[in-house]
Amino acid sequence: MAKKTTQLAIDTRPWRDTANNKPFVRIKNVTKKFGDVLAVHDVSLDIYKSELFCLLGGSGSGKSTLLRMLAGFEQPTSGTIEIDGQDMTEVPPYNRPVNMMFQSYALFPHMSVEQNIAYGLKRDNLPKGEINDRVAELLSLVKLQDYGRRKPHQLSGGQRQRVALARALAKRPKLLLLDEPLGALDKKLREETQFELVKIQESLGVTFIVVTHDQEEAMTLATRIGVMNLGEIAMVGEPTDIYEFPNSRFVAGFIGSANMVEGKVTEDEPGHVRIRSAELGCDIYVGHGVDCAPAQILWWAIRPEKMSLSREKPQTPHDANVTSGIVEEIAYLGDISLYQVALESGKRIRVSQTNSVRGNPDAITWDERVFVTWSDSSGSVLTV
């Protein structure tokens, strides 16, 4: 689910043109150690103005630690953090032009919703009238006009989440950090809130950095995603890059589902590569050059929806990109069906097919022998 088309038309993707755009947040060689534990290892990252950047990773990947260093709650062991051209590494959290929305929301239980939102404004010693105006404006932004006098414990989970967002936005920060912003909401509410969040981010033009472990959330929200693994950035890219062109086995396996096989390079030409895979039981013909050596062992990954099934052996060029197996399992998901096919080598691969015919009586079924085929550009060759 990408951004609106109007946004794509005026190209707002500064990361594609690094020569002419200055990054807004610059993380340079940041390392964080807790005792002997390496939480974040040599991370460098540039984030541009008005981006909605997602840090995606499993638990213990260092994403939250990185966020806390941006907020100033943790000091990097080495490296620097620059925000809007200023070195923030030594600046305490209360002097940073950054606000954070906490995973637990961290609403002050002894203050009303209004007082919670006004807290940051009062610290700036704004005049009372201005504070009241701003609070009213924020309450209407998050659609909680009638809840200003309530205490946090009188609100539902979704309402608390919105108060937390309003409070974090109150000081008009240049950069907003969100730690699992939708983590505590149920699925339906989460989907609604996702779009709300994107809308608010776009209308205010604030730079958002979101930490999440939910890849669907990252794909929906983000302009770019940074995938983290074991304290390092595994890949940075737009959601389509991450999904379609993963740079490593970790990224391919972590985002979405992928079939991954090992193979050996048998032909290495500038225009194509041929890989022999015993696991797959056939040759893989890749229609573009790959940075590899002849006879190198490497991996090839393909998404389930990039393959198709048939009963008759399809004609494929180059005598490659087709294999056969027995249908072992079928998961009917309504819009698509997911087939698990056992190949002769014993390797199981997953293929998804769109259910375009209603109640198709002629659909491929259990224990049938099927051919699996794919085009020469639909898989990714991975060397790491």
Next chain:
Amino acid sequence: MRRGWFLPIAAALGFSFLYAPIVSLVIFSFNESRLVTVWSGFSTKWYGELFRDPQMLGAAWLSLQIAAISATIALVLGTLAAVALVRFRRFKGRTLFSGMVSAPLVMPDVITGLSLLLLFVAMEGFLGWPQGRGMLTIVIAHSTFCTAYVCVVVQSRLSDFDRSLEEAAMDLGASPVRTFFDITLPIIAPALVSGWLLGFTLSLDDLVIASFVSGPGSSTLPMVIFSKVRLGVSPDVNALATIIIGLVASGVLIATIIQLRSKPKRAKA
């Protein structure tokens, strides 16, 4: 499930075991007779007698002052100790410190009293302070053991305190000091109130330690009562005890109400 007769009777026995002495004391404080064990009619004359006894009143006033001052000192010290123990997970001598803080809880009063007395005597010899023994030494002694109680109460409250609340305040521009007064203090306030009340009651009721460290002319209420009783129980002591029970009971009631009111918020928020 149908309740049998066992539970109500057990409860009644338990309560009477705990409260029969107190109830009899309250009843006999309204006795007319000079003899404590013989009922001869309702009267409030011992209350009047009590308020004409300067020794009793003086001791009561002294005890209240000591209790209030030591509870306050203990509150500050105990809270600081609790913050150090909960917030700074690793520092040199943490285990020792945590053990030392709670040691007065299990130390027999006689030992505490004796060691404090020796300390004060030695200090007077070397430093010339505190001069003699009196209210000041009692306050110091009471503060030390009340600190341990306050520390335990505040510690338990602080350990289930959500640190991200403080981080949120700092994130919104509040300095650490400001954060402490705006966020931390209001949230741990119920624990501070109960800690203070606990210290106050403990100090008010201490006889042993006070006997060791007090000097001439500074007898606390428990000391006066104890010396009076040794010469024979007089009914005005009953009257005084009734007043104290009334005060303590209402104090506990207020503390309970404060705790109850703040609880539902914590449970949900």
